[in-house]
Structure formats: structure tokens, C-alpha cells
Amino acid sequence: MTDILVVRGAVKSYGAVQALRGADLTVARGEVHALCGDNGAGKSTLIKLVSGVESPDDGTLSVAGREARFAGPHEALAAGIATIHQDLGLAPRMTIYQNIYMGSELEKRLLGIPVLDRAAMIAGAQGFLKQLGSTLDDMTAPVENLSGGQRQAVAICRALRWKAEIIIMDEPTAALGVRETQQVLKLIRMLKANGVTVILVSHNMNDVVAVADRVTILQGGRSVQARATDGLSADALARLIMDERAA
Ligand SMILES: Nc1ncnc2c1ncn2[C@@H]1O[C@H](COP(=O)(O)OP(=O)(O)OP(=O)(O)O)[C@@H](O)[C@H]1O
Ligand SMILES: [Mg+2]
Structure with a gap:
């Protein structure tokens, strides 16, 4: 190694x-x-x-x-190098997928205008969570509804999203x-x-x-x-x- x-x-x-x-x-x-x-x-x-x-x-x-x-x-x-601090840095009121893509949102073009690509972010979030063996399935659930372990998973997915x-x-x-x-x-x-x-x-x-x-x-x-x-x-x-x- x-x-x-x-x-x-x-x-x-x-x-x-x-x-x-x-x-x-x-x-x-x-x-x-x-x-x-x-x-x-x-x-x-x-x-x-x-x-x-x-x-x-x-x-x-x-x-x-x-x-x-x-x-x-x-x-x-x-x-x-991504760091997950003890407070996790998540926005509790926002959804799982919004937290994972916070600051690096996916966009698509609609009539030439860039708009958020919600479906792609939901699918992407699901993919990252699967990679971690997580069973969370509703990517539109607010993070405040999750357990401590599940919140860690979301914070880790954000790091994976940054290709850490x-x-x-x-x-x-x-x-x-x-x-x-x-x-x-x-x-x-x-x-x-x-x-x-x-x-x-x-x-x-x-x-x-x-x-x-x-x-x-x-x-x-x-x-x-x-x-x-x-x-x-x-x-x-x-x-x-x-x-x-x-x-
Ligand atoms: N911003 C700061 N200003 C002044 N002193 C600091 C600051 N950050 C850390 N220190 C001091 O530096 C030393 C090392 O602190 P550090 O936080 O790195 O330790 P730690 O190993 O993480 O401890 P803990 O297990 O309590 O988290 C300590 O004496 C601490 O009081
Ligand atoms: Mg410390």
C-alpha cells in the first residue's frame, strides 16, 4: 500500500x-x-x-x-480530502438529496434556461446511499427526521459527492x-x-x-x-x- x-x-x-x-x-x-x-x-x-x-x-x-x-x-x-465535523454540517430542514448536493447542485436546461435537476439528484443520492449499504429510500425526507446513524450516512454521501x-x-x-x-x-x-x-x-x-x-x-x-x-x-x-x- x-x-x-x-x-x-x-x-x-x-x-x-x-x-x-x-x-x-x-x-x-x-x-x-x-x-x-x-x-x-x-x-x-x-x-x-x-x-x-x-x-x-x-x-x-x-x-x-x-x-x-x-x-x-x-x-x-x-x-x-473531506472532513465531517461532529456537528455534521447538515441543514436539518432540508431534504436528504438537498443536503447531499448542497453547494454542488445538478442542473439541466429547460428551454435553454438552467434549472435544478431534482430527479437526477434524487437518483444520485439514492446511489450514494446504496453504496454505503443504507436502506433509506425517501430522498425527499427532511434530515431532521433521521436517526444519528442515518445523518452520518447523509454527511458521508456529501463527501462522496465531492469525490473525496x-x-x-x-x-x-x-x-x-x-x-x-x-x-x-x-x-x-x-x-x-x-x-x-x-x-x-x-x-x-x-x-x-x-x-x-x-x-x-x-x-x-x-x-x-x-x-x-x-x-x-x-x-x-x-x-x-x-x-x-x-x-
Ligand atoms: N483556537 C484555539 N485557540 C487557543 N488554543 C487552542 C485553540 N485550539 C486548540 N487550542 C489548544 O491547543 C491544544 C490542542 O487542542 P486540540 O483541540 O487540537 O486537542 P484535541 O486532541 O482535539 O482534544 P479533545 O480530545 O479535547 O478534542 C489544547 O491545549 C487547546 O486548548
Ligand atoms: Mg478535538
Whole structure:
């Protein structure tokens, strides 16, 4: 497997606070890569650099072997990196298909005038959801009627619509119950089956060992360990995070 994303020596300060002090992250194409660490370890800051929300003070970022520098999230998106934040960024009153195509609506021409192509967007939305194994069938249902797991599916479909090759999910199961958490883990497995690379930021050790191939552990703004999750239990992972903290 080749590396699709490599961050080396990322440094980022907010005033006097050094959020990142030389963090590294190497993600192989097609894997599910977890980013773990205690509160304040720098996970969200690292994700902000990768998704173009913030720019690093120092360090390099390369995507598919090419050095990248993002002036904003739109540039990261153009490079194939989509981020799903914890709030999902969905418009609750709008329909499933409108959310998936928000900002990139499909159009057709009617007597030479461009109009929204509702039928094409409904069919497209259905296609993306099928790809994820979702059973949602009414694409005109408002997102506010959906469960937490189903909302995640819609947010992921929007990323797929942008042709994202890397999807970053920040704490996707934090607000979910057991059943919905399982649904989200299934979505992550489906993404992987579709060849999408997933970066999963999570405090949930069970989720991490259940779906991630590799894990990078951050502590105090540095990457202290990157390893496969093979043979790693949730308890052992929690201990790794804590041991590193004590070290
Ligand atoms: N915009 C900001 N302004 C000032 N300090 C910040 C800002 N963002 C993050 N920090 C600080 O940088 C450090 C790293 O924060 P970050 O949010 O990256 O951690 P995290 O690993 O995502 O933590 P959590 O698990 O709590 O989400 C913390 O000390 C935090 O207080
Ligand atoms: Mg965070």
C-alpha cells in the first residue's frame, strides 16, 4: 500500500499555546487510520491542518506523494480530502438529496434556461446511499427526521459527492447510542470497501480497535506512537495512551 497522506513535523501555536510540537501522521491508501490521544493532545488541530481550516507554522503535508499547502477547506476538498465535523454540517430542514448536493447542485436546461435537476439528484443520492449499504429510500425526507446513524450516512454521501478520497471523521460516534454506533462503524467499513481512506478521530477505544487498521497516538502535540491495531484490545490501547502520558 502506498501512503496517501503524510504529515511531517507539524507545528501549530495559538498564541502561547503550542497545540502541535512536531506531529507526524502517515496514512496508507485505503486504510482506516485512527487518531487517538487525551483531551488537548492536538488531534483536532492536526485535522484542521489536513483539512485546510488552519495553516501550519511549520512542517510539511503531502497528498498522494505531492507536497500540498491549503489556503482553505475548498483547496483540501479539491485535493480529495473531506472532513465531517461532529456537528455534521447538515441543514436539518432540508431534504436528504438537498443536503447531499448542497453547494454542488445538478442542473439541466429547460428551454435553454438552467434549472435544478431534482430527479437526477434524487437518483444520485439514492446511489450514494446504496453504496454505503443504507436502506433509506425517501430522498425527499427532511434530515431532521433521521436517526444519528442515518445523518452520518447523509454527511458521508456529501463527501462522496465531492469525490473525496480521504474522509476525516471527528468523533463520529460521540453522541450516539450502541445501535447507532454500530451503524456508523458499518458505514466506515463500507467506505473502506469502496476504496475510500478514512481518518477516524476517536476517544472510543472499542470503536478504534473494531474498525481501524492503524492508530496514531498523539500526546502533548507530538505523535508518540503509530502502530497496527492487530491484536490490540481496547484496554491495551487505553493503557498505551495513558502510559505515554505518564512517560
Ligand atoms: N483556537 C484555539 N485557540 C487557543 N488554543 C487552542 C485553540 N485550539 C486548540 N487550542 C489548544 O491547543 C491544544 C490542542 O487542542 P486540540 O483541540 O487540537 O486537542 P484535541 O486532541 O482535539 O482534544 P479533545 O480530545 O479535547 O478534542 C489544547 O491545549 C487547546 O486548548
Ligand atoms: Mg478535538
